[in-house]
Amino acid sequence: MKKIWSAVAALLFVISSTAQEVSMYPTHWFAGMNRDRVQLILKSEDSQFSKSTVRVQYPGVSLLRTHRFSNGKYLVLDLAVNKSAQPGNVSIITTANNQSKTYTWTIKQRREGRGTKFAQGVTAKDLIYLIMPDRFSNGDPSNDQFANMHDNGSDRNDVLRRHGGDLKGIQNHIDYMKELGVTALWMTPVIENNMPLNKEAAGMMSGYHGYWFTDHYKVDPRMGGNNSYKELSDALHANGMKLIQDAVYNHIGSHHWMAQDPPSPDWVNRWDKYTGSNHRDEALFGRYASEKDKKQMLDGWFVPHLPDVNQRNPFVANFLIQHAIWSTEEFGVDGWRVDTYKYCDEPFLNRINDALLREYPKLTIFGKAWTNTVTGSAYFTRNNLDIPFKHNAEGVTDFPLNSAIMAALNQPFGWTEGVNKLYMTLAQDILYKEPKNNCIFLDNHDMDRFLSVVNEDMNRYKQGIALLLTLRGIPQLYYGTEILMKNFKNPSDAMVRLDFPGGFEGDAKNKFTVQGRTTAEQQAFDYVKAIAQYRKKSTALTTGKTMQFLPVDGLYVYFRYDDQHTVMCVINTSSSVKKLSLADYSERTRGFTKGKDIISGTSIGENFEVAANGTMIIELSK
Ligand SMILES: [Ca+2]
Numbered sequence: 087m088k089k090i091w092s093a094v095a096a097l098l099f100v101i102s103s104t105a106q107e108v109s110m111y112p113t114h115w116f117a118g119m120n121r122d123r124v125q126l127i128l129k130s131e132d133s134q135f136s137k138s139t140v141r142v143q144y145p146g147v148s149l150l151r152t153h154r155f156s157n158g159k160y161l162v163l164d165l166a167v168n169k170s171a172q173p174g175n176v177s178i179i180t181t182a183n184n185q186s187k188t189y190t191w192t193i194k195q196r197r198e199g200r201g202t203k204f205a206q207g208v209t210a211k212d213l214i215y216l217i218m219p220d221r222f223s224n225g226d227p228s229n230d231q232f233a234n235m236h237d238n239g240s241d242r243n244d245v246l247r248r249h250g251g252d253l254k255g256i257q258n259h260i261d262y263m264k265e266l267g268v269t270a271l272w273m274t275p276v277i278e279n280n281m282p283l284n285k286e287a288a289g290m291m292s293g294y295h296g297y298w299f300t301d302h303y304k305v306d307p308r309m310g311g312n313n314s315y316k317e318l319s320d321a322l323h324a325n326g327m328k329l330i331q332d333a334v335y336n337h338i339g340s341h342h343w344m345a346q347d348p349p350s351p352d353w354v355n356r357w358d359k360y361t362g363s364n365h366r367d368e369a370l371f372g373r374y375a376s377e378k379d380k381k382q383m384l385d386g387w388f389v390p391h392l393p394d395v396n397q398r399n400p401f402v403a404n405f406l407i408q409h410a411i412w413s414t415e416e417f418g419v420d421g422w423r424v425d426t427y428k429y430c431d432e433p434f435l436n437r438i439n440d441a442l443l444r445e446y447p448k449l450t451i452f453g454k455a456w457t458n459t460v461t462g463s464a465y466f467t468r469n470n471l472d473i474p475f476k477h478n479a480e481g482v483t484d485f486p487l488n489s490a491i492m493a494a495l496n497q498p499f500g501w502t503e504g505v506n507k508l509y510m511t512l513a514q515d516i517l518y519k520e521p522k523n524n525c526i527f528l529d530n531h532d533m534d535r536f537l538s539v540v541n542e543d544m545n546r547y548k549q550g551i552a553l554l555l556t557l558r559g560i561p562q563l564y565y566g567t568e569i570l571m572k573n574f575k576n577p578s579d580a581m582v583r584l585d586f587p588g589g590f591e592g593d594a595k596n597k598f599t600v601q602g603r604t605t606a607e608q609q610a611f612d613y614v615k616a617i618a619q620y621r622k623k624s625t626a627l628t629t630g631k632t633m634q635f636l637p638v639d640g641l642y643v644y645f646r647y648d649d650q651h652t653v654m655c656v657i658n659t660s661s662s663v664k665k666l667s668l669a670d671y672s673e674r675t676r677g678f679t680k681g682k683d684i685i686s687g688t689s690i691g692e693n694f695e696v697a698a699n700g701t702m703i704i705e706l707s708k
């Protein structure tokens with residue numbers, strides 16, 4: 087009997103001594119990575135944990151250095167993970183007071199198809215569809231709420247609360263996106279946001295939008311968790327589509343461990359009293375900028391419940407860099423959209439971009455730099471500016487072009503207004519190294535919906551869609567624009583993030599189907615689809631060059647062209663019919679005698695007309 091009990095006791099000892107009572111970041115790593123140094127954060131609940139000594143046992147993995155902090159719950163290990171290290175379980179043995187504990191940290195096999203099945207990059211050949219997952223479709227009502235989470239409710243009657251949409255709901259509608267001509271999916275963040283409701287002007291708001299991270303290494307269970315994200319990624323890739331992940335380096339939710347219980351206080355930028363960012367990118371690049379304004383721009387907090395991350399702290403920088411690489415490998419990411427780009431430490435941004443590209447050379451990275459000028463926009467990407475600090479991201483979200491398109495569609499024609507504003511803005515592309523890498527858009531989750539901005543005028547709607555799909559850049563369509571979803575951000579942003587009709591059980595109409603759409607909605611859907619599908623085959627519209635002609639009385643004509651194809655785009659913002667002649671644009675039309683409007687299918691000859699407020703996308707032929 088005694089023998090049995092001692093065997094049981096021995097077994098219990100083994101179990102207790104290998105129990106994972108520490109959190110590890112990264113949760114695991116991969117065999118054969120270029121990045122062969124990993125900084126592993128161990129976080130215990132024991133405030134004496136850092137007094138332990140540490141050994142690491144695994145072929146090909148060695149412990150280079152152990153770091154300790156003012157907060158005794160943490161140990162940070164610098165590990166060398168040699169290229170020869172095979173997938174398997176690394177033993178991390180801590181010893182304190184003559185007692186040893188063994189923790190397991192895993193090295194996994196790499197994902198297959200780097201550069202071909204994932205990390206492929208997203209280019210101007212793609213069409214990005216932007217979805218806010220909570221608001222698109224509820225594929226699994228069992229994950230709508232969790233009693234043990236801070237925000238444990240779900241209520242579709244409240245625009246500020248969670249609505250239950252998830253990754254499975256998106257996966258269920260891949261065919262819908264494909265039919266429309268979408269080739270890449272960008273979702274607002276799917277990482278865990280275990281935050282309580284936050285009081286905002288419009289009411290009590292949840293983190294339904296995803297920008298309040300609390301654990302980088304967990305996909306929010308209300309989205310479906312890590313496995314659901316992998317399944318969605320695999321399904322997208324099996325359908326020839328790509329995945330863009332939304333990164334947030336600038337801030338974290340106030341309930342993130344890095345904010346609540348950091349290794350040392352300097353993991354977050356702190357001020358004697360609350361200081362918000364001044365949101366002024368000019369303070370970074372302006373010739374006459376002051377250091378005071380620059381510091382407030384970068385280290386000031388975005389809002390009070392989102393602590394500003396100190397990327398100058400090398401441990402924080404490593405944490406963010408490793409997480410970006412880990413996510414790309416773990417989930418099969420093809421490109422990154424980086425939130426609040428202009429608020430991040432600038433050398434850090436270049437370092438993280440370099441680290442990602444060293445591992446995945448074809449990966450695409452574009453920063454969200456919401457600026458008002460082309461100079462500001464160009465500053466945050468590879469540019470032709472003669473300035474001391476050069477950003478290295480391939481592209482940015484092109485806000486100045488968005489403003490110019492809205493001016494073209496809403497303003498009366500003038501010397502600097504209307505389509506002239508668009509002409510002038512595109513002329514400033516000289517500041518970008520490669521403007522085709524910019525992500526271009528009519529609206530997104532932070533802006534008034536496009537249809538409302540053009541006063542629900544269908545001629546203007548069509549012109550906007552045509553511009554989006556024929557101008558240089560990577561076009562991004564915001565979910566629902568194709569079925570005429572509308573609204574202003576009044577009284578809150580949530581009004582432009584309403585549920586996709588048909589994505590939720592009990593919806594009166596299902597606009598994922600032809601039967602669920604009105605005639606106008608179907609026309610809009612078909613319009614987007616026609617150009618998007620044509621665009622896929624048109625090298626001129628995707629990788630081709632651009633030539634624009636000075637607008638005349640509201641008529642704007644530009645060409646996209648290469649050796650194979652020439653496409654003539656005609657945007658008539660005036661309320662009168664315009665007569666056109668190919669001869670007037672002979673630099674680009676020489677040798678062509680006719681063409682076909684790819685939208686209407688109408689053939690044109692050397693002389694033709696465009697309707698008042700009309701749009702034509704004409705493929706020229708000989
Ligand atoms: Ca759900």
Ligand SMILES: [Ca+2]
Pocket residue numbers: 336383384385386394395429430431
């Ligand atoms: Ca910042």
